[in-house]
Amino acid sequence: MLNKLSDTTYYLSNQGDRERPTLGLVCGDRYSLIIDSGNSPQHAQDFLLEIENLNVPPVKYVVITHAHWDHFLGMNEFDATVIVNSQTNEIIKEWQSLSYDDSSLQKYVTTNLMSAMCMKIIQTDMPNRDSFKIKSPDVIFENTLTIDLGNKICILESIKSTHTDDSTIIYIPDEKVVFLGDCAYGTTTNSLFHYKQSLLLPMIEDIQKYDAEMFLLGHESICDLNEMNIYWEELTTASQVVKSNSLENAIEAFKAENKRDPNDNELFFIKAFVNDHIIQSQ
């Protein structure tokens, strides 16, 4: 079932066991807009079925927050204008050249082009896929794009992110809601989980310039302003003490500056920023 944020804004909760991210729906007087197309055609169909029950204006736009498979593989199911930033478009182009038969999928997993989880979801949720090909996005934007759905403005912005280089967020001023996709998360490089430290403060600035009270995250569903601020605070406090690839030095610096031990979240973030230094030095 869809969760209702307001009379015009809804979301389908993320589902961790099936690697399904949060999907959003914003409705104006004339049209509706979808945020992320799901991790498979099946996920997209499940979402469309829920939307049909709502009796909202037709879905005219689909915005993809970034080119990770779980956010765009359902794209073909929507008879709508698909909007991406230019970097997302470049990555989707690479996925257009893939084949989806079992032996090709296995080859992509072996060569680290695709995660094992991605292959599993494709094999489970897409039984008929020998001729499957992701369609091309319709609108490619740089920096920002504003869409009016009929008395309902949506602002799309391509922002700096600790997760990917192609993150788009969607802000709905009327509702004080912002859909973040996965932008506020870390990422995994060479099996190391890390947050891109140099992009943390620019990202927070990019997000905090919007007057928002609700934040939708790709794999958490919803956070209020207080929860979001605690998350930024813990990330920032952790980042400040990491100046090299030494975890010991970072923890000592944390204790000296904050007169206490880091909590579990802060320790997790400190490790991730240390990993970022390790990756940068490789």
Ligand SMILES: [Zn+2]
């Ligand atoms: Zn992602």
